[in-house]
Amino acid sequence: MRVRVVLFTSDLRVHDHPPLRAALDASDAVVPLFVRDSGIDAASFTVPNREAFLADCLRDLDAGLRERGGRLILRDGDVTDEVAKVVSETDACAVHLAGGVSRYARRREDGLRAALRGLGCEVVVHDAVVTCVPPGEVAPAGKDHFAVFTPYHRHWDQQPVRSVVRAPRAITVPEGVGSAPLPQRDKVPGVSPGLAEGGEEAGRKRLTAWLRSGISAYEDRHDDLPGDATSKLSPHLHFGTIGPVEAAQRSRAAGGPGAEAFVRQLAWRDFHHQVLAARPAAAHDDYRTQGDRWRTARSAREDIEAWQEGRTGYPVVDAAMRQLRHEGWMHNRGRLIASSFLVKTLYVDWRVGARHFLDLLVDGDVANNQLNWQWMAGTGTDSRPNRVLNPLAQAERYDPDGTYVRRWVPELAGLEGAAVHRPWKLRGLERAAYDYPDPIVELSDGLARFKRARGLD
Numbered sequence: 019m020r021v022r023v024v025l026f027t028s029d030l031r032v033h034d035h036p037p038l039r040a041a042l043d044a045s046d047a048v049v050p051l052f053v054r055d056s057g058i059d060a061a062s063f064t065v066p067n068r069e070a071f072l073a074d075c076l077r078d079l080d081a082g083l084r085e086r087g088g089r090l091i092l093r094d095g096d097v098t099d100e101v102a103k104v105v106s107e108t109d110a111c112a113v114h115l116a117g118g119v120s121r122y123a124r125r126r127e128d129g130l131r132a133a134l135r136g137l138g139c140e141v142v143v144h145d146a147v148v149t150c151v152p153p154g155e156v157a158p159a160g161k162d163h164f165a166v167f168t169p170y171h172r173h174w175d176q177q178p179v180r181s182v183v184r185a186p187r188a189i190t191v192p193e194g195v196g197s198a199p200l201p202q203r204d205k206v207p208g209v210s211p212g213l214a215e216g217g218e219e220a221g222r223k224r225l226t227a228w229l230r231s232g233i234s235a236y237e238d239r240h241d242d243l244p245g246d247a248t249s250k251l252s253p254h255l256h257f258g259t260i261g262p263v264e265a266a267q268r269s270r271a272a273g274g275p276g277a278e279a280f281v282r283q284l285a286w287r288d289f290h291h292q293v294l295a296a297r298p299a300a301a302h303d304d305y306r307t308q309g310d311r312w313r314t315a316r317s318a319r320e321d322i323e324a325w326q327e328g329r330t331g332y333p334v335v336d337a338a339m340r341q342l343r344h345e346g347w348m349h350n351r352g353r354l355i356a357s358s359f360l361v362k363t364l365y366v367d368w369r370v371g372a373r374h375f376l377d378l379l380v381d382g383d384v385a386n387n388q389l390n391w392q393w394m395a396g397t398g399t400d401s402r403p404n405r406v407l408n409p410l411a412q413a414e415r416y417d418p419d420g421t422y423v424r425r426w427v428p429e430l431a432g433l434e435g436a437a438v439h440r441p442w443k444l445r446g447l448e449r450a451a452y453d454y455p456d457p458i459v460e461l462s463d464g465l466a467r468f469k470r471a472r473g474l475d
Contacts, residue, residue, distance in 0.1 A: 020045040021108045021192055025101060025115040026052045029147050029258035030075040031218045032082045033185040036144045037114035047190040050083050050090050051104055052076060055097040066208035067346035067380045071216035073201040075257050078217025080200055088189030092198045098129040105139045108192050112140040116147035119291045120384050121298035149288045150262045151177050153295035163296035165399055171285045182264045210346035213380060214253060221254035225265060229272050236276035241351045244421035248350055249280065252381035262287065287386060293399065294385040301388050302369065304397035308472060312367035321364050324458050326374055331457035333439055334413035335359045337426035346380040351416050357394040358407035363464035365471060368395035404472055406465060413439040429453050
């Protein structure tokens with residue numbers, strides 16, 4: 019019997035899955051394998067929200083495989099060791115997996131090749147599974163990647179995209195391959211109470227609903243904080259319960275300005291992946307240093323704690339941070355406002371904010387999280403490194419009636435309209451009625467500090 023292993027990583031689906039399709043076409047049986055990798059635990063990347071969402075994804079993936087006659091094989095430990103064990107147990111001739119872009123993913127691929135070579139087993143890496151366009155496929159002449167989004171997007175938009183791969187009808191798994199028990203979401207402590215459901219079924223339902231009733235208004239409403247009119251597909255893209263190629267193809271088929279704007283966001287995702295693939299150190303080092311001497315976790319401890327807890331005294335910032343803690347997710351405009359406040363107004367090292375986001379975000383992705391933080395800090399790919407988002411101006415523009423703030427900062431619910439954005443303007447007993455802090459910094463003072471640090475004063 020010809021056996022091949024399909025190693026699932028961040029592609030937890032049966033629809034539009036090139037590694038699974040290729041393995042099935044070339045073998046009599048496949049081993050659908052997921053390894054809960056001890057290396058990821060050691061890197062402190064396993065956090066409650068993603069662990070709980072992953073539990074949903076693995077159980078749903080197993081159900082999807084069982085509907086087709088297969089099942090998911092789950093192992094725990096070092097990914098290279100566990101894959102080698104499965105190859106030895108089944109005499110598999112090849113391991114198929116999706117290509118990754120992080121330094122860790124590349125080391126994993128290299129480690130698999132080295133370990134399996136002696137077993138006579140081939141490693142087949144598939145592109146355009148985690149991204150629409152493979153990193154490195156689009157690059158300027160003489161360079162390995164685009165450093166600016168606009169020209170990247172122009173070329174990206176002209177690239178031919180592979181066809182969506184149909185889900186298999188039948189899957190045969192060799193008998194006798196042992197598996198660890200599937201995890202359960204309700205056994206994971208410390209999960210955000212409003213965390214969304216994970217899994218391919220939930221992801222596909224969300225994508226279909228989004229295409230039917232949300233995407234047409236996306237261009238006009240994607241920054242609407244109270245309207246909550248974004249797709250909320252980012253967790254499913256991160257875990258691969260929906261494929262970016264299928265999301266792009268179906269969005270383009272829907273057509274219209276909203277679809278174009280949404281597909282542009284998928285291009286941003288690919289852009290960050292190709293930057294990290296070319297510059298893996300950008301996961302922790304400045305892509306373009308500005309010579310900053312940031313305030314650190316130690317020197318700015320009280321300010322950082324206030325920001326993390328949603329007690330900065332700026333309601334729109336605090337609303338965004340509380341949404342993050344409650345849902346394990348944050349509105350895209352809220353992410354920009356909250357990150358700008360930390361790095362530009364408080365002048366705190368972007369890595370402090372990036373780590374906190376990774377500790378809570380269910381869609382916490384190294385490429386997108388770290389490079390978006392650097393974009394806001396002005397040390398990444400932003401062509402305007404000194405931009406500062408004024409949280410009051412942002413609140414007035416994107417939450418004009420204060421609905422978003424009142425949703426997430428309930429102690430201010432008694433303030434009507436835009437007055438909720440400036441509670442410190444209240445006086446006497448009226449101010450005392452609200453258990454909410456005064457601003458931890460004057461915006462003018464924060465701006466002056468930032469300009470001094472960047473030599474702009």
